[in-house]
Amino acid sequence: MNAIFKTAILALAMTAPSLAYALTVKTVPAPQGVEAWHSEEHTIPMIAVSISLQGGTAYDPADKLGLASLTASLLDEGAGDLNSAAFKEAMEKRAIRIGFGAGRDYLTVTMTTLTENADEAFRLLGLALSQPRFEENDIERMRAQMLAGLQQDEEDPSTIASKAWSAAYFGDHPYGRPGDGTEASLNAITADDIKAFARAHLVRGGAKVAVAGDITEARLRTLLQQTFGPLPVGNVVAVPRPQTIAKLGTETIALNVPQPAAIFGLPGPMRLTPDFIPTFVANYIFGGGGFASRLMEEVREKRGLTYGIGTGQEDMRTAAIVRGSVESEKGTILTALEVTKAEMTRFANEGVTEKELADAKTYLTGSFPLGLDSNGKIAGALGGYQRAGLAPDYVFKRNAMIEAVTLAQVNAMAKKYYDVNKLTIVIAGTPAPAAAAPAR
Amino acid sequence: MKTLGRSLAAIVVAFLSFASTPSYAAKASEFMLQNGMKIVVVPDHRAPVVTHMVWYYIGGMDDPPGLSGIAHFFEHLMFKGTQKIPPGELSKIVARNGGQDNAMTSHDFTTYFQRIAKDRLQLVMELEADRIVNLNLSEENVRTEREVVREERRTRIESDPNGIAGEQMSAALHLSHPYGRPVIGWDAEIQNIGRPEAIDFYQHHYAPNNAVLVVVGDVEPAEVLRLAEMTYGQLPRREVAPRAKVVVPPRYAETRIDFKLPNVQLPSFNRVYRVPSYGNTKDGIPESLDVLSTILGGGPTSRLYRTLVVEKRLAVNAGAYYQGGARHAAEFGVYAVPRPGVSFDALEAAIDEVIATMAATPPAAEEFERARTRLVAAHTYEQDSQYALAMDYGSSLIVGMTIADVEDWPNRVAKVTPEDVHRSASEYLIKKEAVTGRVSPEAP
Known part of the structure; x- marks a missing residue:
C-alpha cells in the first residue's frame, strides 16, 4: 500500500481540484430598492432565503442600546391579525422556519420552507415585516430574555473579552457599543422606540434578498412583489467611519476563572479595496487556516498552550478589522500571547514562503465549493456577498482573484496590517505567574 | 451524551438520530468488505x-477504569503521524x-471525517x-497533546458553570x-494517560472490522466500493x-443537587x-419520546414555554x-431559567404540574400534529446537508440501528399516536x- 499512497498524494497535491458544477446566480426584478439574487436548484423540495435590511445594532441610539436586537426578536411575536401564539403556530403547522437577528449593520432574516408551503412562508414573512404587532406583554417577555442573556454573557470570559475589545477599539463609535445593550439601556426602551425603529428600518431601500433552491424565477418574482411591495422605500444612511483606534495596548479585566480568554485585533483592509483578497490569503497562513495556520502550529501543536487559536477578518460597512482569540490556563495565557506577538512580528518582517502561498491557494480555491453545496449554504453565502457590496458574478470570479495573488502582495499585506504596535488586546481573567515552563 | 471534537469547529453538531422523509429521501447503499468493514454510500450530485x-465502535464507554478520557485523547493522537505521514501533516x-x-x-463512537x-x-x-x-506516536507528542486536551477541558467544562453542573448530573444519573x-x-x-496506555488502547480497538465507512456526495456506490477495496480492503481484520459488559444499574429515588458555583450570574433549573x-x-x-x-x-x-414563560x-x-x-x-432533559425573584420551588412546582398534565392525558390533536409535522419536515431539511446526512447514518x-431503521424513521414517527406520547x-x-x-451563585 505504501507505493500507491505516496504517488497519489504527490500527484494530487500538484493540481487543483475540479470545481465545475451547475451553480447559477441570477438577478431577479424586485420592488424598487430591493436587490434580489436567485440560485435555482430543484433536487430537494425546499427553499432557503437570506434577507438583509439596513437595521443593525449600529443604528441603536446611544441611550437605547439593544433596540435593533429587541426589535428583531419581536418580529415573530405576532403580525397582522395573528397574535404571538397564532403566528408561531402558523409557522409550525407547515414546518416553516423564520429567524430574525440584528448584526452590526444589518437586520437579517433567514427562512427555510418546503416548496409546497412557500406561499404561506412568504405571506408570514411579509406580515412580520410590514405589520408587526409589538404588543406590550411580548415586549416585556423578550426584554426579560435579553436581560437574562446579558447575565449569561457575564459567565463567559470569551464574551466578556469580546465586548470589552470592541469598546476599547472603537470607543464611542456605534461599532464599539454592545449590540445586546446594557441592563439600563434595555430597560429604557419603550414600545414607541421599537415602533419608530421598525418604521425607519423595515424598509425596501438597501434591502438584499438571496433565494436558493426549488423555486422558479416567475414564482419568486410574484412572492417578492407581495412581500416587499407593501414596505416603504425609506432612507437609511450608513454610520460614519470610525476615526481612530480608541485604545492601543493590553487591558486586563480581573476575573477569578481557571482559563482566561484573550481577544487581540488591529485594523484590516476594507472589503472592496484591492488589499482585501491578498490579506485574506495572508490571514489564512497567519491565523485563519486552522491546523494549517502558523498560530495553531506554534501555540497549540508545538507548545500545547491552548485548545484553539485563530484570527479572522471582519468587514463592516464603514470599518474593517483583523481579530483573533485564544484561551489558556491562567499560568500560560501571557505566554500564549507572547508567542502570538512574536509570530506576528516574524510574519510582518519575513513574510511567507512560496510553498505557504501555494498551499493557501489550493485550500482556499479547492474548499470554496464546500461552502456552496446546499441550498442553505448558498443562500447564506450569497446574502453575505450582498451585504459586502459584491456583484452577483463574484461567486464565479472569486477563485481567479485568489489565484492571481502574488508573493509580493501577500508579504506587503503582512507588513502593512500585521503590526504588533497596532494591537488592541483584552484579557478577561486574571493571569497568574507561570506554574511551569511550557511543554517545549 | 456529550460529543467532543478535536477543534472548536466541530462543537456545533446537531445530534440527530434519524433520517429521510416521505416527500424526499436519500437512499443509501450498503456493502461489507472482506475484512469486516461496513460501507454506506448516499449519493448527492448537486x-x-x-x-x-x-x-469506530469506540467511545468514552470503552475508557478503562482510571483512564477516563482516553478514547477522546486518542482521537487527538490519531493526528500525530504514521510511519509515512509526519505528525500534524494529515x-x-x-x-x-x-x-x-x-x-x-462521544460515549459510543469516535469518528473522523473529511469534506473534499x-x-x-x-x-x-x-x-x-x-x-x-x-x-x-512519540512521547513528546503525547505530552504536548495532553496539555491541549486539558485546555479543552478548561474551555468546555471548567470555564462554564453549566458545563460543571451537567457533568456532575450525568455522573449522578448513570x-x-x-x-x-x-x-x-x-x-x-x-x-495518567501516557504513550504506553495510548498504544495499548490503539491496539485493542482500532481495526477495519470495528468501523463503518460513510460517504455522502457526488459519487456512485460502485465507485466508492472500488476505492474502498483498494484502500481499506488491503488491511487485515484484527481481533x-x-x-x-455493563449494566444499567437500577435507581430507587430521585437525586437532587443544589449547586452553588463560582461565576454563576444566571440561576438555572435542570x-x-x-x-x-x-x-x-x-x-x-x-x-x-421525540414527539413528546x-x-x-x-x-x-x-407547553413548558407557554405555561412558564408566557402565562x-x-x-x-x-x-x-x-x-x-x-x-x-x-437522556431526556427539562430546563428553565427563573425570572428574577422567582424561587426554584415555585418554578419546579409549575414544571412538575406541566409534566403531570402531559402524563395524565393525551395531547390535543392539533398540537400533536404540529409536532409530528415539524419532526418529519426536519428530515427533508436534513437532505440539504451532506454533513447532516452522514452524521445521521453514521x-x-x-448505536446498532440498520439503514432500514434510519430510512423508515419518518414512517415510524407517522405511526406515533397521542396515546403513545x-x-x-x-x-x-x-x-x-x-x-x-439547581444552579445558583456561590454565597459571597
Missing part, C-alpha cells in the same frame, strides 16, 4: 464534493487539497486507512454505568477487545431523566430535549429515574 467519515495534506477535516468522540472535492476521495481514503494500522463518566475525562485521570434510547429500545418508544419532547419543550409553542411568567426561558442516539440509556448505525410521559418521566439540579 455539488462536486464528498463527505467521507469513518466511524490535516495539512487535506487542506492543501482543498479539504476540511476534523474528528469527534470528489476527485480527492481516494486520497482521503488512503490517509484514513493508513492511520488505522500505522500510527507512530450511577456506575460509563455514561456517567465525562467523555473528556476527569482532569486527574487525563494526566478487538470485546466491549465491556432535570435529566434516564429514558430508553434508539439503541436499546424498539417498538416506537424512542419515536414517541417537541410538544413538551420544543420551542415557543411548547405564569415564572421563567425567562424553558424547554425540553431528547437525545435518543445512544446504545444504552438516553451515528445511527454505530401520553403513555411515554407517564412511564418514563418519573422522579426515581431523574436527577434534578
